[in-house]
Amino acid sequence: MRDIALAVKMLPGSLYYHFASKEELLVAVYEAGVEELAGAVRNAAGADSAPWERLEAACRAHLETVLRHSDYAQVLIRVYPEDVPDVAERLRGLRAGYEDIFRELVAALPLPAGSDRRTLRLMLMGALNWARVWFDPAGRQTPRSLAARFVSFLKEAQDA
8 A cells, every 4th residue: 555655646544545445445446447348348349230240349349458458457357356355245246247248248149059158258258368468469469350269269169
């Protein structure tokens, strides 16, 4: 907290005027990350295109937000609710709210009856989040091309 206060030119105790604890500050940052990511994904996905196109647009927006090293989005990926027991339920709620966007997108896909949509959604979100570990901004791939490949792989797997 002291480092944060110094970085924004405040007295360390002044942060506690705005946030009752470190955990409350984390919740505020986490919430800002969810809002940033959800806004980008909702704007990109829109409602006017086909389900696979909407999913690809959502994946692209997610990757663009995460891979541009958004400080807020990084918190969502790096901090697990279990790491902060005092606010774990609140963090889980925020995360679930964001995941609902992808839940709706996957629910709209024309998949065969009996498809495990939950596993597909979790696998896709895991791939999207893990990209920040291996993505090379100087490489040939872009968030747009990765999103297209991820969704293409999912579509091809449905045809197999």
